[in-house]
Amino acid sequence: MKLIDSILTDAPGIAALRRDIHAHPELCFQEQRTSELIAKALSDWGIPVHRGLGTTGVVGIIKNGNSARAVGLRADIDALPMTEHNHFAHASTYAGKMHACGHDGHTAMLLAAAKHLSTERNFDGTIYLVFQPAEEGGGGAREMIKDGLFELFPMEAMFGAHNWPGMAAGQFAVKSGPVFASSNEFKITLHGKGAHAAMPHNGIDPVPAACQMVQGFQTIISRNKRPIDAGVISVTMIHTGEATNVIPDSCVIEGTVRTFTLEVLDMIERRMQQMAEATAQAFEVRCEFEFRRNYPPTINPAAETEFVRQSLVAMVGAANVQEFEPTMGAEDFSFFLQQKPGCYFLIGNGDGSHRDGGHGMGPCMLHNPSYDFNDELIPLGGSMWVRLAEAWLNAPKP
Structure with missing residues (x-):
């Protein structure tokens, strides 16, 4: 040395x-x-x-x-x-x-x-x-x-x-x-309609929509991305509700996306937005989709x-x-x-x-x-x- x-x-x-x-x-x-x-x-x-x-x-x-x-x-x-x-x-x-x-x-x-x-x-x-x-x-x-x-x-x-x-x-x-990978963050806000938990038909529950999205995002990694390309979607926060007997008005999903190429990142962002908005429509909730690119x-x-x-x-x-x-x-x-x-x-x-x-x-x-x-x-x-x-x-x- x-x-x-x-x-x-x-x-x-x-x-x-x-x-x-x-x-x-x-x-x-x-x-x-x-x-x-x-x-x-x-x-x-x-x-x-x-x-x-x-x-x-x-x-x-x-x-x-x-x-x-x-x-x-x-x-x-x-x-x-x-x-x-x-x-x-x-x-x-x-x-x-x-x-x-x-x-x-x-x-x-x-x-x-x-x-x-x-x-x-x-x-x-x-x-x-x-x-x-x-x-x-x-x-x-x-x-x-x-x-x-x-x-x-x-x-x-x-x-x-x-x-x-x-x-x-x-x-x-x-x-x-x-x-090193790119570092990116997403925030998805789902707006429903609150109701009594005993009478869910009177409201529009954003939580099932959020659960569907979290599961669906992983199919982007397993089915939309080439298996030889690296990419990670991590949902790290879900915030909703204030009481156990209340269906919440809204739900917020946040997390990160990591990729080694901008091409894979472009695809993931596009598919996440499509999936979030389509899922929200299917569950009759309103969706706000935010995606922030931090480091390439x-x-x-x-x-x-x-x-x-x-x-x-x-x-x-x-x-x-x-x-x-x-x-x-x-x-x-x-x-x-x-x-x-x-x-x-x-x-x-x-x-x-x-x-x-x-x-x-x-x-x-x-x-x-x-x-x-x-x-x-x-x-x-x-x-x-x-x-x-x-x-x-x-x-x-x-």
Whole structure:
């Protein structure tokens, strides 16, 4: 494993920054303290900083030589609206907020690379360090793009990585094609007519219509979608009624849809609306159908994925670079990949044994209240970003 000596030396200080961020988690578009900490660190290392893209985004700019070539490296910075169960010294000090997905660690790894690059510039061109807000549902990548990210900082490609519990520290996983799914939400409101539960003929009950829809939606997956295409419809909430002896006026059905392609998503949305409206008509209730597309699928192009694979193999060996098994989770790095070539890949976070005493009793998994980022990854992740950026800028232009 070829780690950079200066990053190894600086790792304890970067880990202290990471734990400071972990103790002070901020939700999407509210990352004021976190942005200030990032901007101060970059400025202290002599790195020019641009702030305010996507509300709280930070971009560090590291130039060397005369080349007009440029590459972007991304870390997300926001936390989740969760109550932390850990009690170690750097546990969240903000009630109901927690870094349960490791964005504090992603930030730390990119800061480790930034500190090294501020003094050792073994490349010709520009490296943009993109610290992105609001990955957890806010679409911060989209908002940074809207605010002119790629116009202000023209770059050839953008790369990002996510820690992955259960995969050993020191290992990576990468794959071309779809790796994260699209994320979409639906809300269906059925309007009937309330009545006494003992006299249902005097009303129009929306509940049987809702039950029929929930069952029917699964036939879209099993009968309208090709079996080799991935897609998931999950009804996660049904809200109706206030008393056991009253037929309710209305019923609300909500949930999510996940797909790896926009074609399958288009089909599912169309069929869900047709089925909801036709079922409502059959049960004589009125239907309001809403469908919101949040994040598109994250799709890695082949050439940039192979570049990442070879860069990682050169650093940790082929045995430690695995094939990324796609997940139906979502990631707003997808917005960057719609605009620029690049690759999104995984870095192993271990099995949780790295956690200090005082951790919660739950597993060290993403979005779990007992999670904590593995600080052993800081020198590895920092070295990874340096080597990746250097390799990109020093290779022939694609």
